[in-house]
Amino acid sequence: MLTLVIFLPLAAALLLPAVPRRAVPWAWVAAGLADLALIAGMWAAHGTRGGTSYEADVRWIPSVRAGYHVGADGLSLPLLTLTALLFAACAVYSVRRERRTRAFAMLFLFLETVCLGVFAALDLLLFFVFFDLSIVGMYFVILVWGHGDGAARSALKFFLYTFLGSLFLLLGFIGLYLGSEPRTFDIAELTRDPPLEDAPALAGLTLLALGVGLGIKTPVVPFHTWLPPAHTDAPAPGSAILAGVMLKMGAYGLVRIAMPMLPGAWHRYAPAVLVVGLVSVLYGALVALAQDDVKRLVAYTSVNHMGYVVLALGAAGYADGTDGGAPASGPRLAVTGAVTQMVSHGLITGALFLLCGVLHARAGTHDLRRFGGVARAAPVFAGTFAAAAFASLGLPGFSGFVAEFQIFAGTIGTGAAATAAAGALAVLGIVVTAGLFLRVLHRLLLGGPGELTGRVGDLRRGEAAAIVPLLSLSLLIGLLPGPLLDTIEPLSAAVTGWVAR
Amino acid sequence: MNENPADLAPELCLLLAAVLGLVGGMFLSRTGQWRVAVLGAAGALGGLAAAGAAATRPDLMAFGSFAVDPVTHVTRIVVLASVPPVLALAAGAVRGHPRESEHYVLILLSALGTVMLGGAADLLVIVAAYLLASIPAYALAGFGKDAPGTEAALKYYLMGAFLGVLMLAGVTLLSGVAGGTAYPQLRAGLAGAPDAAVAAGAVALLAGLLFKAGAVPGHFWVPDVAQGAPPAVAAFVTTVPKIGAFAALYRFGADALPDGAAGWPVLVAVVAAAAMTLGNLAAFGQRNVRRLLAYSTVSQAGYLLVPVAAAGRTGLAEPAVLFYLGAYAVTNVGAFAVVLAAGRDDLRGYTGLLRAAPVTGLALAVCLLGFVGTPPTAVFAAKVLMFGAAIDGGLGWLAVVAAVNTVASVFYYLRWIVPMCRAPDGPFRPARGAALVAAGAAVCSLLLGAGAGVALAL
Numbered sequence: 001m002l003t004l005v006i007f008l009p010l011a012a013a014l015l016l017p018a019v020p021r022r023a024v025p026w027a028w029v030a031a032g033l034a035d036l037a038l039i040a041g042m043w044a045a046h047g048t049r050g051g052t053s054y055e056a057d058v059r060w061i062p063s064v065r066a067g068y069h070v071g072a073d074g075l076s077l078p079l080l081t082l083t084a085l086l087f088a089a090c091a092v093y094s095v096r097r098e099r100r101t102r103a104f105a106m107l108f109l110f111l112e113t114v115c116l117g118v119f120a121a122l123d124l125l126l127f128f129v130f131f132d133l134s135i136v137g138m139y140f141v142i143l144v145w146g147h148g149d150g151a152a153r154s155a156l157k158f159f160l161y162t163f164l165g166s167l168f169l170l171l172g173f174i175g176l177y178l179g180s181e182p183r184t185f186d187i188a189e190l191t192r193d194p195p196l197e198d199a200p201a202l203a204g205l206t207l208l209a210l211g212v213g214l215g216i217k218t219p220v221v222p223f224h225t226w227l228p229p230a231h232t233d234a235p236a237p238g239s240a241i242l243a244g245v246m247l248k249m250g251a252y253g254l255v256r257i258a259m260p261m262l263p264g265a266w267h268r269y270a271p272a273v274l275v276v277g278l279v280s281v282l283y284g285a286l287v288a289l290a291q292d293d294v295k296r297l298v299a300y301t302s303v304n305h306m307g308y309v310v311l312a313l314g315a316a317g318y319a320d321g322t323d324g325g326a327p328a329s330g331p332r333l334a335v336t337g338a339v340t341q342m343v344s345h346g347l348i349t350g351a352l353f354l355l356c357g358v359l360h361a362r363a364g365t366h367d368l369r370r371f372g373g374v375a376r377a378a379p380v381f382a383g384t385f386a387a388a389a390f391a392s393l394g395l396p397g398f399s400g401f402v403a404e405f406q407i408f409a410g411t412i413g414t415g416a417a418a419t420a421a422a423g424a425l426a427v428l429g430i431v432v433t434a435g436l437f438l439r440v441l442h443r444l445l446l447g448g449p450g451e452l453t454g455r456v457g458d459l460r461r462g463e464a465a466a467i468v469p470l471l472s473l474s475l476l477i478g479l480l481p482g483p484l485l486d487t488i489e490p491l492s493a494a495v496t497g498w499v500a501r
Numbered sequence: 502m503n504e505n506p507a508d509l510a511p512e513l514c515l516l517l518a519a520v521l522g523l524v525g526g527m528f529l530s531r532t533g534q535w536r537v538a539v540l541g542a543a544g545a546l547g548g549l550a551a552a553g554a555a556a557t558r559p560d561l562m563a564f565g566s567f568a569v570d571p572v573t574h575v576t577r578i579v580v581l582a583s584v585p586p587v588l589a590l591a592a593g594a595v596r597g598h599p600r601e602s603e604h605y606v607l608i609l610l611s612a613l614g615t616v617m618l619g620g621a622a623d624l625l626v627i628v629a630a631y632l633l634a635s636i637p638a639y640a641l642a643g644f645g646k647d648a649p650g651t652e653a654a655l656k657y658y659l660m661g662a663f664l665g666v667l668m669l670a671g672v673t674l675l676s677g678v679a680g681g682t683a684y685p686q687l688r689a690g691l692a693g694a695p696d697a698a699v700a701a702g703a704v705a706l707l708a709g710l711l712f713k714a715g716a717v718p719g720h721f722w723v724p725d726v727a728q729g730a731p732p733a734v735a736a737f738v739t740t741v742p743k744i745g746a747f748a749a750l751y752r753f754g755a756d757a758l759p760d761g762a763a764g765w766p767v768l769v770a771v772v773a774a775a776a777m778t779l780g781n782l783a784a785f786g787q788r789n790v791r792r793l794l795a796y797s798t799v800s801q802a803g804y805l806l807v808p809v810a811a812a813g814r815t816g817l818a819e820p821a822v823l824f825y826l827g828a829y830a831v832t833n834v835g836a837f838a839v840v841l842a843a844g845r846d847d848l849r850g851y852t853g854l855l856r857a858a859p860v861t862g863l864a865l866a867v868c869l870l871g872f873v874g875t876p877p878t879a880v881f882a883a884k885v886l887m888f889g890a891a892i893d894g895g896l897g898w899l900a901v902v903a904a905v906n907t908v909a910s911v912f913y914y915l916r917w918i919v920p921m922c923r924a925p926d927g928p929f930r931p932a933r934g935a936a937l938v939a940a941g942a943a944v945c946s947l948l949l950g951a952g953a954g955v956a957l958a959l
Contacts, residue, residue, distance in 0.1 A: 059954060060953070060954050061882065061953045061954040061957060062954050062957075063820065063954070063957045064817075064885075064886070064889070064957075066954075125885065128876065129876035129877055129881070132875055132876050132881075133875070133876060133877075136870060136875055140922065143919065143922055144922045152919055156912070156915055156919075159911060159915060160908060160911055160912065163873075163907075163908055163911055164904075164905075164908040167904040167907055167908060168904065170885065170888060170904075171888060171892070171900060171901070171904060174885070174888050174889050174892055174900075175892065177889065178889065178892055178893050
């Protein structure tokens with residue numbers, strides 16, 4: 001079942017050359033929506049149970065005990081749904097695209113398979129295969145469809161940087177493999193019986209390799225420098241996928257692989273993770289404040305938002321006491337918040353990047369200084385943009401608030417002095433983010449008309465159909481977070497338990 | 502002692518095809534000489550069948566000097582499977598040439614030498630196989646009789662002669678101190694021999710084998726031959742003879758030397774690091790795709806030496822070497838096939854290939870990304886094994902060097918891919934036969950990667 005969901009987009013991509021030219025966008029939308037419906041159905045059937053559903057395990061390279069092992073649990077289901085949703089939104093958004101639509105659709109469908117595969121993989125080698133292919137796919141998106149003269153450069157930087165990360169990740173995986181007894185690449189087995197327990201130095205090195213690999217992808221400061229150019233030069237749907245889905249792979253890997261498999265090392269190096277998260281939060285927010293290119297600005301807020309996730313996961317590393325078997329509530333809250341933040345950031349940033357794409361499609365630039373008073377010229381666009389900006393800065397009622405509130409409550413509530421201080425400092429990030437989004441709204445939407453304001457027409461129906469559902473869902477999660485949190489809760493309890501063991 | 506010639510059936514098939522081809526070529530009209538290529542391919546396929554059958558039987562030693570074990574099986578299979586596509590590539594280029602049949606025969610003989618090199622378990626057999634693999638290749642390199650080809654052949658020959666003499670000296674020294682040339686004797690004899698003599702002998706032997714492998718410091722011929730020789734020959738000499746050399750290196754390290762003697766693992770590890778680094782650095786600035794591929798093969802030789810260095814210290818070394826050999830051969834033949842199909846040497850000539858000839862372009866993209874080690878291509882699985890062998894064999898630093906080099910190599914492979922994605926600036930007609938070989942190689946690479954489990958189980 002899960003295999004069908006993963007490979008349905010790829011199958012659609014392979015069939016696409018046979019589809020008549022006019023029908024290509026619609027075939028793409030249909031494939032995306034069908035996949036989304038399947039995943040939503042799977043989530044509904046899984047409900048809020050703990051444990052893994054829809055498992056499939058086929059032997060692949062038996063001599064190193066690597067297999068095609070996939071499954072979905074409380075951590076992967078929300079992310080799988082987010083992936084399918086964002087890809088469907090990109091398909092809807094691109095319906096009117098004219099330049100090489102067929103190849104674009106095929107590449108995106110391929111990317112969808114790859115991204116779904118990452119979140120479903122329960123085998124390290126399989127995870128790596130999908131992880132690496134996502135880099136290749138996104139490279140071609142930026143290279144071929146990127147705008148600006150710098151696209152080839154940005155694409156190269158993106159490829160080199162994230163590929164370096166992926167190789168470190170591979171070394172880390174091999175470290176885990178060699179440290180396990182009996183040797184295996186299976187995530188479930190490695191989680192059950194963590195490797196390298198009695199070799200703290202090796203475990204530390206392995207965690208370092210994993211941390212660098214996943215940290216580049218997340219991205220955390222100081223490994224974030226590939227992100228702004230890649231986002232700026234990628235086409236809008238590419239940026240939305242890159243920020244909305246692919247950045248999650250790093251954080252997902254931390255929760256899925258690093259924390260359960262190296263609990264001792266994670267516990268020991270939790271302060272470092274905490275600091276990296278905090279620096280990413282503050283640095284991302286401050287640099288975003290200084291941007292005039294609105295797409296670049298959104299890219300830096302991604303560094304800030306993913307910083308909260310890393311911060312929370314670092315705080316979860318402080319989980320030590322199991323008072324009477326039940327893990328303490330602070331770390332659990334932090335992990336739940338982190339996963340919620342991944343989903344929330346995917347929805348909101350996806351919408352923001354698509355809105356930036358609208359701006360670029362109309363006026364050919366993202367430069368804030370050349371706009372002004374867009375609210376009068378394009379009221380629907382302005383309203384949507386304002387909603388997305390408020391959601392992103394964590395206004396209560398949107399999903400961002402639910403996520404960030406839990407992250408702060410969990411981080412501060414862990415009980416250690418360090419986490420309390422880090423949590424308190426990270427709140428400053430919210431203040432800066434609020435300031436910078438208000439500045440954007442002020443410059444872009446309000447005030448007198450700018451040089452290019454006349455070119456900005458309102459949202460078309462297709463664009464609205466892509467963007468509005470993302471924001472509505474963010475609003476829905478903000479108002480009714482129950483189902484999402486209940487799905488994640490068993491998983492975060494398990495992760496906290498693993499780290500504390 | 503086992504002296505059953507049937508154990509050498511795959512080699513005999515190749516030899517028979519070569520001899521029949523040589524004789525038959527004399528009686529065929531100039532337009533009918535393609536039959537020799539068909540004969541050679543048939544011989545290779547027959548050998549392949551024999552090798553496949555031999556792989557199911559238990560290991561043995563033939564004539565006391567030729568090991569028939571998994572290393573030999575894989576060498577045989579990879580070499581014999583590479584011969585038909587290489588013959589197909591060559592056939593397109595030398596059709597109607599006055600020496601057409603000799604061209605095919607030289608390829609077959611060099612391949613035969615390579616297989617012997619891979620299976621040799623005796624220093625004297627190594628020397629004979631080295632010569633058999635090299636001399637036809639010298640002639641092939643100069644086959645075009647043009648200035649670049651002649652220069653390439655001369656350089657190739659001089660390097661080969663020089664390092665071959667060194668190797669001969671090493672063989673003499675080692676057999677002198679060990680009291681024999683067969684590997685079991687060497688292993689026993691060298692254990693008590695003076696370290697300096699063993700080290701000197703091993704280094705000298707290494708020189709010759711590194712020349713065949715195209716690794717630093719014996720790599721100087723690689724770019725010149727790849728650029729100067731006819732492209733089909735370039736595809737052949739940068740792929741096939743290397744396979745035998747790596748098999749021989751692995752076997753020598755694992756079977757002939759006492760554990761850790763003469764600092765062998767460290768020596769090979771340093772050579773590996775140097776080969777991958779220098780190969781990559783030199784590839785950066787190349788504008789000629791054949792030179793670029795040549796330097797890429799030097800760096801690939803470095804990765805291939807990593808599990809050789811870990812030989813005997815981890816169970817992952819042998820599958821890593823063997824799988825990497827197959828993966829490398831497929832990918833390299835594929836990449837050179839695209840060069841032949843396109844018929845262009847300049848990087849700029851590939852502008853728009855992906856749109857003008859999607860199948861060939863895609864094949865090239867798969868091969869180049871395959872060299873990088875992108876899943877799910879064959880080299881990916883090979884690199885995972887290689888990293889595993891390095892870390893498990895206590896060569897963690899080499900794994901890091903290999904990882905950094907892999908990232909660096911992305912840069913120049915992408916320099917080739919980037920123009921491919923642009924808009925084409927003119928019509929593009931890839932040669933049909935070579936394009937077919939390229940597509941086949943790309944598909945093989947993907948299948949070998951996805952089906953790595955099946956391949957490794959054998």
